[in-house]
Amino acid sequence: MLMRFTCHVAGCLALAALLVAVAGCPKKKAAETDAGFPADTAKAAKSEAEPTAAVEAKLAQADLLDGKADKIVTRCASCALRMNGTSDHTLKVLDYTLYFCTERGAKTFAEDTTKAVLALEIPEG
Numbered sequence: 001m002l003m004r005f006t007c008h009v010a011g012c013l014a015l016a017a018l019l020v021a022v023a024g025c026p027k028k029k030a031a032e033t034d035a036g037f038p039a040d041t042a043k044a045a046k047s048e049a050e051p052t053a054a055v056e057a058k059l060a061q062a063d064l065l066d067g068k069a070d071k072i073v074t075r076c077a078s079c080a081l082r083m084n085g086t087s088d089h090t091l092k093v094l095d096y097t098l099y100f101c102t103e104r105g106a107k108t109f110a111e112d113t114t115k116a117v118l119a120l121e122i123p124e125g
């Protein structure tokens with residue numbers, strides 16, 4: 001009777017330990033995976049897509065300064081869009097061609113195009 005009782009308890013403990021081992025590990029692994037790469041990847045993709053849309057919106061405004069929505073920004077972005085650039089010094093940004101008044105202006109602008117475009121203030125008229 002005593003022997004049988006002891007075996008029963010030991011069996012229960014072994015079974016409980018086995019359940020914890022089996023149920024515990026995979027659950028912990030899944031939680032680690034959830035908190036890891038997928039969220040970071042989504043965040044990175046989002047932050048890459050947003051500036052592009054903002055750059056495009058800014059270029060569309062700059063494009064209209066010469067009165068034509070032809071995807072050619074004839075105003076020199078290096079001169080805060082207040083001077084006319086020339087077709088001798090151009091820079092392609094997305095679908096737009098930007099005209100600059102000097103080669104140096106175009107090169108400086110090209111160093112960090114996204115930042116430079118976003119920093120542009122569209123002048124009135």
Ligand SMILES: [Zn+2]
Pocket residue numbers: 076077078079083100101102105
């Ligand atoms: Zn200029």
